[in-house]
Amino acid sequence: MPNQSTGTEAVLDLPGLQALVDALAATHTVIGPQVSDGAIVLGPLARVDQLPVGMGDDQDAGSYRLRERTDRAVFGYAASAVPAKRWVFPPREPMSRTHDDGTTVSVEPVLARPQRPVALFGVRSCDLAALAVHDRALLARPVPDPWYAQRRAGLFIVVAACTTPARSCFCVSMGTGPAPGAGFDLSLTELVEGEHRFLVTSGSPAGEQLLARLPTRAADTVDRSAADAALRQAAESMTRAMPTDGLAALLLGQPEHPAWAEVAQRCLACGNCTLACPTCFCTSIVETAELGSPVSERARVWDSCFTADFSHMHGGSVRTGISARYRQWMTHKLGAWVEQFGVSGCVGCGRCITWCPVGIDITEQARALARPAGQEPRERKP
Ligand code: SF4
Numbered sequence: 001m002p003n004q005s006t007g008t009e010a011v012l013d014l015p016g017l018q019a020l021v022d023a024l025a026a027t028h029t030v031i032g033p034q035v036s037d038g039a040i041v042l043g044p045l046a047r048v049d050q051l052p053v054g055m056g057d058d059q060d061a062g063s064y065r066l067r068e069r070t071d072r073a074v075f076g077y078a079a080s081a082v083p084a085k086r087w088v089f090p091p092r093e094p095m096s097r098t099h100d101d102g103t104t105v106s107v108e109p110v111l112a113r114p115q116r117p118v119a120l121f122g123v124r125s126c127d128l129a130a131l132a133v134h135d136r137a138l139l140a141r142p143v144p145d146p147w148y149a150q151r152r153a154g155l156f157i158v159v160a161a162c163t164t165p166a167r168s169c170f171c172v173s174m175g176t177g178p179a180p181g182a183g184f185d186l187s188l189t190e191l192v193e194g195e196h197r198f199l200v201t202s203g204s205p206a207g208e209q210l211l212a213r214l215p216t217r218a219a220d221t222v223d224r225s226a227a228d229a230a231l232r233q234a235a236e237s238m239t240r241a242m243p244t245d246g247l248a249a250l251l252l253g254q255p256e257h258p259a260w261a262e263v264a265q266r267c268l269a270c271g272n273c274t275l276a277c278p279t280c281f282c283t284s285i286v287e288t289a290e291l292g293s294p295v296s297e298r299a300r301v302w303d304s305c306f307t308a309d310f311s312h313m314h315g316g317s318v319r320t321g322i323s324a325r326y327r328q329w330m331t332h333k334l335g336a337w338v339e340q341f342g343v344s345g346c347v348g349c350g351r352c353i354t355w356c357p358v359g360i361d362i363t364e365q366a367r368a369l370a371r372p373a374g375q376e377p378r379e380r381k382p
């Protein structure tokens with residue numbers, strides 16, 4: 001799968017990668033991959049040696065393990081445990097403050113502009129696709145979400161194309177990877193055979209300007225062929241796939257399929273899948289006040305369609321059972337989302353599969369809905 005971008009191409013070495021981080025840090029808070037608590041997460045990044053040098057990961061249903069690689073790759077793993085959404089759609093977003101001075105109640109909107117814009121460094125093609133999904137859901141509407149809009153406006157995105165997908169990944173079947181689509185400022189494809197280097201491509205005027213300031217050399221056909229081969233090999237090594245043909249109709253048309261009850265017997269309704277998912281954006285509104293204080297705060301906090309309270313209306317929850325909550329999650333993400341936003345709510349990152357404590361696999365659930373009731377699944381290829 002060749003790189004789909006058409007911008008200027010050049011080659012960076014490791015010191016050049018540090019120059020890129022330094023250039024970004026001059027104007028942005030740089031957020032990039034690093035090892036923390038036994039997983040590769042995203043966090044503040046200042047130096048290239050903070051990256052997961054020589055580390056890979058083994059991910060599958062309900063399982064995540066770091067492993068040492070035999071090379072010094074810095075992007076030699078699959079999707080980070082933490083998706084990029086928390087830097088544009090944080091877990092808690094203050095919305096307004098109410099002040100009661102005893103005679104008058106006043107409400108002040110809160111639109112706290114981040115002190116510095118954020119540069120997402122080394123995020124994956126699936127993360128880029130997820131941002132595009134959020135753009136559709138939160139910006140492309142009559143009244144854009146102002147909190148998301150202000151964080152998104154200053155965002156600089158450096159994508160690291162994924163050359164080592166995990167067993168939980170299925171971005172190829174969703175059309176979102178491993179080569180990045182549109183929307184990045186710079187993309188990097190790491191090449192570890194021979195000279196350790198990065199084919200860097202600009203995807204925006206801001207990316208083009210930054211690239212011109214970096215210590216690069218011109219890309220040649222060897223670099224381009226190596227990058228294309230790495231991405232093709234990554235695509236071909238992906239063993240999971242979402243059966244997307246007719247999926248929305250299949251989901252929306254079978255609310256009573258026994259597969260919903262079957263998955264509910266395993267699902268713990270823990271909500272891990274929705275927290276790990278880069279596109280889930282369900283929230284609740286909470287009001288907090290301190291005793292004795294005249295000020296209370298209204299904030300938007302992440303919620304999950306797996307909690308009973310999420311669908312609480314007058315008289316109680318409308319989704320009392322786990323079956324109904326799992327069905328809501330999946331039919332919205334892969335069915336109603338397409339009707340609402342013109343795009344699937346799933347980008348195939350596989351995080352919900354990896355981080356589900358009981359290993360529920362959304363691609364297998366889609367296949368279960370396509371089978372007549374009672375028919376056993378066939379073995380997935382190893
Ligand atoms: S539903 Fe699962 S695979 Fe799809 S985007 Fe969300 S976490 Fe990733």
Ligand code: SF4
Binds near residue numbers: 269271273
């Ligand atoms: S599908 Fe898995 S991660 Fe999601 S709520 Fe159920 S048990 Fe938790």
